[in-house]
Amino acid sequence: MLNSxxxxxxxxxxxxxxxxxxxxxxxxxxxxxxxxxxxxxxxGDDRALLADAVRQALQNAQIVILTGGLGPTEDDVTRxxxxxxxGRKLILRPELIEQLEERFRRLNRKMAENNRRQGLLIDGxxxxxxxxxxxxxxxxxxxxxxxxxxxxxxxxxxxxxxxxCLKRLERRxxxxxxxxxxxxxxxxxxxxxxxxxAPVYSKFANPTTTILAAAGDIQIHLRARGETExxxxxxxxxxxxxxxxxxxxxxxxxxxxSLEVVVGKRLRARGETxxxxxxxxxxxLGERITSVPGSSDYFVGxxxxxxxxxxxxxxxxxxxxxxxxxxxxxxxxxxxxxxARARTGSTYAVSVTGEAGPESSTGAPVGTAFIGFAGPSGxxxxxxxxxxxxxxxxxxxxxxxxxxxxxxxx
Amino acid sequence: MLNSxxxxxxxxxxxxxxxxxxxxxxxxxxxxxxxxxxxxxxxGDDRALLADAVRQALQNAQIVILTGGLGPTEDDVTRxxxxxxxGRKLILRPELIEQLEERFRRLNRKMAENNRRQGLLIDGxxxxxxxxxxxxxxxxxxxxxxxxxxxxxxxxxxxxxxxxCLKRLERRxxxxxxxxxxxxxxxxxxxxxxxxxAPVYSKFANPTTTILAAAGDIQIHLRARGETExxxxxxxxxxxxxxxxxxxxxxxxxxxxSLEVVVGKRLRARGETxxxxxxxxxxxLGERITSVPGSSDYFVGxxxxxxxxxxxxxxxxxxxxxxxxxxxxxxxxxxxxxxARARTGSTYAVSVTGEAGPESSTGAPVGTAFIGFAGPSGxxxxxxxxxxxxxxxxxxxxxxxxxxxxxxxx
Numbered sequence: 001m002l003n004s005x006x007x008x009x010x011x012x013x014x015x016x017x018x019x020x021x022x023x024x025x026x027x028x029x030x031x032x033x034x035x036x037x038x039x040x041x042x043x044g045d046d047r048a049l050l051a052d053a054v055r056q057a058l059q060n061a062q063i064v065i066l067t068g069g070l071g072p073t074e075d076d077v078t079r080x081x082x083x084x085x086x087g088r089k090l091i092l093r094p095e096l097i098e099q100l101e102e103r104f105r106r107l108n109r110k111m112a113e114n115n116r117r118q119g120l121l122i123d124g125x126x127x128x129x130x131x132x133x134x135x136x137x138x139x140x141x142x143x144x145x146x147x148x149x150x151x152x153x154x155x156x157x158x159x160x161x162x163x164x165c166l167k168r169l170e171r172r173x174x175x176x177x178x179x180x181x182x183x184x185x186x187x188x189x190x191x192x193x194x195x196x197x198a199p200v201y202s203k204f205a206n207p208t209t210t211i212l213a214a215a216g217d218i219q220i221h222l223r224a225r226g227e228t229e230x231x232x233x234x235x236x237x238x239x240x241x242x243x244x245x246x247x248x249x250x251x252x253x254x255x256x257x258s259l260e261v262v263v264g265k266r267l268r269a270r271g272e273t274x275x276x277x278x279x280x281x282x283x284x285l286g287e288r289i290t291s292v293p294g295s296s297d298y299f300v301g302x303x304x305x306x307x308x309x310x311x312x313x314x315x316x317x318x319x320x321x322x323x324x325x326x327x328x329x330x331x332x333x334x335x336x337x338x339x340a341r342a343r344t345g346s347t348y349a350v351s352v353t354g355e356a357g358p359e360s361s362t363g364a365p366v367g368t369a370f371i372g373f374a375g376p377s378g379x380x381x382x383x384x385x386x387x388x389x390x391x392x393x394x395x396x397x398x399x400x401x402x403x404x405x406x407x408x409x410x
Numbered sequence: 411m412l413n414s415x416x417x418x419x420x421x422x423x424x425x426x427x428x429x430x431x432x433x434x435x436x437x438x439x440x441x442x443x444x445x446x447x448x449x450x451x452x453x454g455d456d457r458a459l460l461a462d463a464v465r466q467a468l469q470n471a472q473i474v475i476l477t478g479g480l481g482p483t484e485d486d487v488t489r490x491x492x493x494x495x496x497g498r499k500l501i502l503r504p505e506l507i508e509q510l511e512e513r514f515r516r517l518n519r520k521m522a523e524n525n526r527r528q529g530l531l532i533d534g535x536x537x538x539x540x541x542x543x544x545x546x547x548x549x550x551x552x553x554x555x556x557x558x559x560x561x562x563x564x565x566x567x568x569x570x571x572x573x574x575c576l577k578r579l580e581r582r583x584x585x586x587x588x589x590x591x592x593x594x595x596x597x598x599x600x601x602x603x604x605x606x607x608a609p610v611y612s613k614f615a616n617p618t619t620t621i622l623a624a625a626g627d628i629q630i631h632l633r634a635r636g637e638t639e640x641x642x643x644x645x646x647x648x649x650x651x652x653x654x655x656x657x658x659x660x661x662x663x664x665x666x667x668s669l670e671v672v673v674g675k676r677l678r679a680r681g682e683t684x685x686x687x688x689x690x691x692x693x694x695l696g697e698r699i700t701s702v703p704g705s706s707d708y709f710v711g712x713x714x715x716x717x718x719x720x721x722x723x724x725x726x727x728x729x730x731x732x733x734x735x736x737x738x739x740x741x742x743x744x745x746x747x748x749x750a751r752a753r754t755g756s757t758y759a760v761s762v763t764g765e766a767g768p769e770s771s772t773g774a775p776v777g778t779a780f781i782g783f784a785g786p787s788g789x790x791x792x793x794x795x796x797x798x799x800x801x802x803x804x805x806x807x808x809x810x811x812x813x814x815x816x817x818x819x820x
Binding site for chain 2: 013014015016017019020021024025027028031037038039040041042043044046049052053056060189190191192194195198202208210211212221276278280281282283284285286287288289290291293294295296299300301302303304305306307309310313314343344345357358359361367385387388389390391392394
């Protein structure tokens, strides 16, 4: 497989406000060609540091792409730094200067003297026309490797990459087909999941397996490469079905759909509706459900019952029940779900009550939460011991509530 | 000036979907200490490549910070790679294993065998306690340089950096005094704001001015550096008061407090309470208010009235009112706020109804929203024309609702 490295150039990208997003576009394009991105680097406008970065990149990657630093000012050091790294000269190309002057004429502007720097080409390199701006790009071959100099402004970069680089890169890549699977899993910690499935995936370098975890929601990306569709499919099938079997009903999606989308699709298909009653999550559960366009097909609404008096007032929960068990209890979770279902007339209702911290209001440890579920065939509750800060606990409780709904309407 | 380099570790950060945002937080903190970030690198879970990156970083920077790759799985190679780069051994520290086991015991969970890897410390290094997760960090001195291993999850990283690293790094930096001001502004677009205040701040390189905008909420960071407190204060005062005057009542915070914190503090100080009635935001407003610890002091609860029948059923809104004006109207927004206030007994109630898109259900253009406010001295409504995608519209509507409450209880 071909390897690439992306180097973003510009001191502004070393400030606390800016990220390099050009590399996301480039990664997407390169991956689609079957080229891996092994490393990304951000360097300021520093000629010596940048030349070092180029030298290092050429040790790791067959394709090195630099973005930015091709402007007309003294700060724009990419041309000089790459020339230094390759030990080559910069050559002023009169035809590039003419094209620049022509461009300025068309815009009725006079070309500044420093724009002439944009006519400097690395010896042996080829200029890549820029249809959206002044700075030409450069394609420089170094033995079997390529160094690409592209402009920093995203619209210039994208047009130049699509028009001038894609086809040439494609010709350097052995033909291959990619097949992917995108699993999502609820109700497991990352290390438990890894212990369960590592014996399967760690035997294979192809497909690659990437595991991402966030607050009780785990994503597993499988990516198989083959010379033919059959081969890619066969490679994927060595890993995907065994992982599916191990995860069993903890697997809620095999196409990357989120929990709220999975739950929504099932409700819509069944023509059924859902309501919520939230205490510690304060609206997060409703917010997640309604983040899906068209959720009004199955979500009717619900109750934010943050204070005990409101649990009583809006949902008719007996104050004696709260007094006997506290608001953070299976009994109150169940009464909340039943109260929401009765008052909205929804097919199902789900509730959350818990201690999100940092302080406990009922004496139950922070992280204790109860989920309630009510439907036509009765009610049930589930107790959770969650970890994390306030936001983590609320996110995990929300995921657990959505996951309980998913399991109940399977 | 001291130099640093930040290395983010994790193959997921080399996908087209993910950027390394930890480095933004770290850059902000390091810059505030007077430490420059010279280079940022993203490397996948590849031990040899990562070891190379650490060796290269130590040639350029006195402070090398790695984030991520400290988890319990085989993929987590940061400990090994740094040990390789420094030519040092990893040593299993029984006291770290005990702390990990103790943490799992407190959560009533059994520690997986592979978590023991998190008890490996680089020879000569010092463990940094992780109050938010399992992976301890590491502080490793190499002659006059420092290599820092920090966890990848942002809340773990931030807590560890603030608690364990800031003071130690400060001792390595030549003394200078920093004075900052952190303004927040609602109800203005970014370019309007910039046009208003640029004539003030653009005259000064010190203090630096940074403007960040997100869905109807703008942050302005001012940062003055001086050799003495007086000098830093004097520099800051050339810019901060004129900006405050220009922003007038659109400025809602001068210490970085969020809208929900500002509103919460005012309600608590006045001993008053708030409830919500949400349609298109589906819980986002309640979620924001209850994201603040202690919000039960002033937030009682509310209603998610997504469907029209639920607006009628739960809040008693006359179906004829909805038929006459549609659910996305000032009349319905007002009835929602009044209904929530009457049913919860809160001092104030705020409501949101609108078209979040992608389709309109009432015929009103996507982005149309109405905010309602009800209090002891009556009700009022506000009409919004918001832009953005579904998530952007919901976020802007939520900010506008919180800002209306702020202005009403000023």
